[in-house]
Amino acid sequence: MTATGLPDSLYTAEQVRALDRIAIESRGISGLTLMRRAAEACVDTLIERWGEAKTVNVYCGSGNNAGDGYIVAGLLAEKKLDTKAIVVGDVNKLSADATAAYDFCKASAAKIVSVSEVEEIGDGTDVIVDALLGTGAEGEVRSSYRQVIESINASGTPVLAVDIPAGLSADTGGVLGIAIRADVTVTFIALKQGLFTLDGPDHVGDLEFSSLGVPEDIYAEVESNCDRLGFGNLIKKFGRRRRNSHKNDFGHVLVAGGDVGMGGAVAMAAEAALRAGAGLVSVATHPEHTALVMSRRPELMVYGVRNEGELDSLLEKATVLVLGPGLGKSDWSDLVFEKVISSDLPSVVDADGLNHLAGKSISKGNWILTPHPGEAKRLLKGKTPDDRFAIVRSIQRQYGGVVVLKGVGSLLQSESRTSLCPYGNPGMSTAGMGDVLSGVIGGLLAQGCNPSFAAQLGVVVHALAADQNVETSGIRGLIATDLLPGIRRLLNDS
Numbered sequence: 001m002t003a004t005g006l007p008d009s010l011y012t013a014e015q016v017r018a019l020d021r022i023a024i025e026s027r028g029i030s031g032l033t034l035m036r037r038a039a040e041a042c043v044d045t046l047i048e049r050w051g052e053a054k055t056v057n058v059y060c061g062s063g064n065n066a067g068d069g070y071i072v073a074g075l076l077a078e079k080k081l082d083t084k085a086i087v088v089g090d091v092n093k094l095s096a097d098a099t100a101a102y103d104f105c106k107a108s109a110a111k112i113v114s115v116s117e118v119e120e121i122g123d124g125t126d127v128i129v130d131a132l133l134g135t136g137a138e139g140e141v142r143s144s145y146r147q148v149i150e151s152i153n154a155s156g157t158p159v160l161a162v163d164i165p166a167g168l169s170a171d172t173g174g175v176l177g178i179a180i181r182a183d184v185t186v187t188f189i190a191l192k193q194g195l196f197t198l199d200g201p202d203h204v205g206d207l208e209f210s211s212l213g214v215p216e217d218i219y220a221e222v223e224s225n226c227d228r229l230g231f232g233n234l235i236k237k238f239g240r241r242r243r244n245s246h247k248n249d250f251g252h253v254l255v256a257g258g259d260v261g262m263g264g265a266v267a268m269a270a271e272a273a274l275r276a277g278a279g280l281v282s283v284a285t286h287p288e289h290t291a292l293v294m295s296r297r298p299e300l301m302v303y304g305v306r307n308e309g310e311l312d313s314l315l316e317k318a319t320v321l322v323l324g325p326g327l328g329k330s331d332w333s334d335l336v337f338e339k340v341i342s343s344d345l346p347s348v349v350d351a352d353g354l355n356h357l358a359g360k361s362i363s364k365g366n367w368i369l370t371p372h373p374g375e376a377k378r379l380l381k382g383k384t385p386d387d388r389f390a391i392v393r394s395i396q397r398q399y400g401g402v403v404v405l406k407g408v409g410s411l412l413q414s415e416s417r418t419s420l421c422p423y424g425n426p427g428m429s430t431a432g433m434g435d436v437l438s439g440v441i442g443g444l445l446a447q448g449c450n451p452s453f454a455a456q457l458g459v460v461v462h463a464l465a466a467d468q469n470v471e472t473s474g475i476r477g478l479i480a481t482d483l484l485p486g487i488r489r490l491l492n493d494s
Helices: 013-025 031-049 064-078 096-107 143-155 200-204 214-221 232-240 263-275 287-296 308-316 333-339 352-357 373-379 388-399 433-446 452-473 481-492
Strands: 009-011 054-060 082-087 111-114 129-133 159-162 186-188 206-210 226-228 253-254 280-285 301-304 321-325 348-349 367-369 402-405 412-415 417-419
Touching: 009 013, 009 367, 013 031, 013 054, 013 214, 031 064, 031 096, 031 129, 031 159, 031 186, 031 206, 054 064, 054 226, 064 082, 064 096, 064 159, 096 111, 129 143, 129 214, 143 159, 206 402, 226 263, 232 481, 253 263, 253 308, 253 433, 263 287, 263 321, 263 433, 263 481, 280 287, 287 301, 301 388, 308 333, 321 333, 333 352, 348 352, 348 433, 352 373, 373 388, 388 402, 388 417, 402 452, 412 452, 433 452, 433 481, 452 481
Parallel strands: 054 082, 054 129, 082 111, 129 159, 159 186, 186 206, 226 417, 253 280, 253 321, 280 301, 321 348, 348 367, 367 402
Antiparallel strands: 009 226, 402 412, 412 417
């Protein structure tokens, strides 16, 4: 999925419908006018992308999305393309505006045919336009639509989706049983949050946006649900260092974890904190890992911990904690967790730190929790809704602080706002990525960033460094420590 030059605000389907309603009822823009503008945006994109196309089939359902599709077919026919509007839905259920769009198509040179008359979907067609289901789709896709979507996906024909790929939830990004896999999606009025998370990026293809010319002031009347994070905006706020600086000005991170056999996790987290700019980094780990971690990175101060007293002295020196990388679930792990979690220092809790936390009645305002979906489920005792936005908000309400729900379109939730990271790639699905992220965020906290900003900047530079790496080396074979040079470079781009 590529998406450049897009607005920062993300909306639910209901919020977009509210914006649509304001444009029609308060600003005097007719629904049919908006349909025409949506269709024109799709036609412009189709011709720009597939300029050599001669035949186009437009698959239309029964909603206003179908109205857009019928106008698309009519406009393409006016441009002398061999165009068919394939009727999948019931034309008798079309709204007044969509019926007017159907009549426009009927009066054009486009052919209107029933899907039952199509022998093989995609056969002899240069481009398919998906106008089957819009943002109002809920529940499992019905069988009649499922068969069409399956055939379109199997055809190998390039697909342009109108507003949203059919079968994709505009709110959650989940697939409603089956969904169109588009090459490009042209979305309208406002960005739907489901396009950017969970299954959304796998189905959207390249994303283009048209406001349809609605007045800019309508967006002030409907508060968006979420914000897309941008590296440029964040790094401007990070600022430069004074020349008259000392290591103690940039904090002292204590990374606690690394039970037997898992010393690599604390090593990666600690090095990441250094690379993110922390002035000092100490490691509290199982005694058998001290030599390993120190030999890997001699700039670290590494301590083998056997009892609470040894942790006391380390906690006294630290200004920020990172708890959990490689922590494990042994008696030693319990000792470290209970001691470190009792501290009031700003902290990042990840990995087994979250598994130890699950079910405990602890809430803090100055920590950052970084669960992946499995850890999120444990934090919520298995009671997780099928909605990443609802999940991250539930965890934040229960545990406080800032929560980072990792995954495609990582979500960040503070007490007041949700944000989404638009960067990242499948190469990051490998061991150690979370350890590096926790260290980066800890390093930023140590330099004086507030928890919300530290989480946002940390997640963004972590994902963007991965994107930059795979541009030159490819997705497969990316490992967590590959990100460290890129993270350092990005954090010095202020």
